[in-house]
Amino acid sequence: MNSEAPEPDPAEYLGPTETGGAAARRYHARYGSVLPAIDLAAGNTAPRHHPGAPLVRLPFPPFASAPTAGPESLGRLLALLYGVTRIDWSLAGVAGNRPVPSGGGAYPGEVYLATAAGLHHYLPTTHALERLSGADLRPELTGCLAEPPSQQPELILLITARQDANLARYGPFGHRLQALDTGVLAGQALTLLDSAGAAPAAHTHFADQPLNRLLGLDPTAESVHVVVTSGSAADLAPTRAVLDRRSARSGFEPTAVPSAQLAELLDRAALPVPLDHPGGPGAHGAAAELYCVAGRVSGLDPGCHRRDPGSGELRLTAPGTTPRDLYPPGGPGELAGFEAACAVLVVGDYEQGYPLYGDRWYRMLNIRAGIVGQRVGLAAARAGLGAGLRCDFVTERTDAALGAPPGRTALLSVLVGRERGHGAPSDPLILVGGHP
Numbered sequence: 001m002n003s004e005a006p007e008p009d010p011a012e013y014l015g016p017t018e019t020g021g022a023a024a025r026r027y028h029a030r031y032g033s034v035l036p037a038i039d040l041a042a043g044n045t046a047p048r049h050h051p052g053a054p055l056v057r058l059p060f061p062p063f064a065s066a067p068t069a070g071p072e073s074l075g076r077l078l079a080l081l082y083g084v085t086r087i088d089w090s091l092a093g094v095a096g097n098r099p100v101p102s103g104g105g106a107y108p109g110e111v112y113l114a115t116a117a118g119l120h121h122y123l124p125t126t127h128a129l130e131r132l133s134g135a136d137l138r139p140e141l142t143g144c145l146a147e148p149p150s151q152q153p154e155l156i157l158l159i160t161a162r163q164d165a166n167l168a169r170y171g172p173f174g175h176r177l178q179a180l181d182t183g184v185l186a187g188q189a190l191t192l193l194d195s196a197g198a199a200p201a202a203h204t205h206f207a208d209q210p211l212n213r214l215l216g217l218d219p220t221a222e223s224v225h226v227v228v229t230s231g232s233a234a235d236l237a238p239t240r241a242v243l244d245r246r247s248a249r250s251g252f253e254p255t256a257v258p259s260a261q262l263a264e265l266l267d268r269a270a271l272p273v274p275l276d277h278p279g280g281p282g283a284h285g286a287a288a289e290l291y292c293v294a295g296r297v298s299g300l301d302p303g304c305h306r307r308d309p310g311s312g313e314l315r316l317t318a319p320g321t322t323p324r325d326l327y328p329p330g331g332p333g334e335l336a337g338f339e340a341a342c343a344v345l346v347v348g349d350y351e352q353g354y355p356l357y358g359d360r361w362y363r364m365l366n367i368r369a370g371i372v373g374q375r376v377g378l379a380a381a382r383a384g385l386g387a388g389l390r391c392d393f394v395t396e397r398t399d400a401a402l403g404a405p406p407g408r409t410a411l412l413s414v415l416v417g418r419e420r421g422h423g424a425p426s427d428p429l430i431l432v433g434g435h436p
């Protein structure tokens with residue numbers, strides 16, 4: 001960037017004035033990478049709560065008794081979506097942790113749910129609901145969606161982001177991180193509800209003002225990013241992958257992973273995403289594709305490969321690239337990249353949606369990347385592999401190292417490999433068998 005040029009306003013692309021993608025492009029060029037503006041000493045803000053709202057306690061642990069309808073089945077869903085599901089021990093001490101990852105552990109996302117019983121906000125650490133309204137708001141809420149479902153959903157999850165949650169630490173990059181984080185949450189919701197046979201769908205294209213108003217939100221502080229419409233969650237059962245997923249805190253053993261295991265992981269991550277934007281269900285390749293930078297994958301040449309969305313084959317795009325090349329030299333990403341067997345990248349078709357959706361496309365694309373990134377993490381847990389989502393790559397350099405066509409940009413990386421030893425000590429709080 002020309003040093004004479006004025007600094008772009010980081011929040012411009014989120015503002016009321018539509019620029020057809022110009023503001024989003026400016027933001028991505030200046031703030032799309034986490035580095036160098038990061039202050040690890042800065043804290044994250046506290047989660048949201050609504051003083052004065054009546055509390056509905058949910059049973060914990062959530063799978064201790066036979067399932068019933070109502071708050072209990074919602075409690076099961078919410079615990080596996082965003083509750084405290086495990087205790088982790090590390091050099092820094094002991095902490096209660098969540099089923100989903102979050103950039104820097106900031107957890108900027110908030111979960112609201114609308115049912116026939118009203119509108120509630122979920123408090124993860126107390127595993128309780130705040131009752132915001134007793135009215136059935138589902139018809140008004142679906143009325144705000146660009147592509148409302150054909151039938152009235154039984155359940156609507158509204159995933160918001162707190163604007164200030166991570167900005168002190170990450171600077172303006174925090175806005176992109178919030179979109180990735182809410183995508184991760186949406187990915188977890190889709191996985192859980194799909195396993196319950198509830199046919200969920202995620203919506204990122206909606207009328208912001210009326211939707212935020214229905215939730216009573218001040219959009220300069222907190223706004224809706226994703227809406228998930230769904231059938232009943234009563235048949236939800238936890239899978240082992242959902243209970244086992246966590247970041248590989250002990251690093252990776254520098255050993256090879258078989259290419260067949262990697263191919264299965266990528267196939268799972270590439271399953272159709274029920275989302276309301278381009279290509280429709282089944283065509284996630286249209287907006288985001290998977291690339292894999294192989295370091296130690298037996299049966300696969302080292303280098304960067306693009307997964308063909310049609311055939312599932314991996315096609316070499318950059319023979320020399322190794323996972324460590326994606327991260328700044330001397331940093332933790334480079335070390336982790338050296339150890340990992342491979343890096344899986346979610347690469348977005350950055351230009352595709354601006355003509356259709358304007359600046360909003362940037363947030364939609366990052367949400368999609370979060371959904372796919374969460375699937376990679378779950379697929380790795382299912383395969384018994386360690387994984388860690390990372391966004392500490394420098395976008396421009398990474399895009400060049402991938403050998404991707406112009407207009408494509410790396411949005412999220414996931415390092416995958418065998419976690420060292422038995423991994424960092426972690427104890428589940430939900431003790432059930434679970435399916436694979």
Ligand SMILES: Cc1cc2nc3c(=O)[nH]c(=O)nc-3n(C[C@H](O)[C@H](O)[C@H](O)COP(=O)(O)O)c2cc1C
Binds near residue numbers: 098103177248391
């Ligand atoms: C969008 C996103 C980006 C992340 N980026 C990084 C990163 O750059 N470096 C890192 O060490 N961890 C990164 N993480 C992992 C988080 O630090 C981790 O999820 C969080 O500390 C919670 O731990 P858990 O995943 O074990 O539950 C990222 C996670 C998400 C969702």
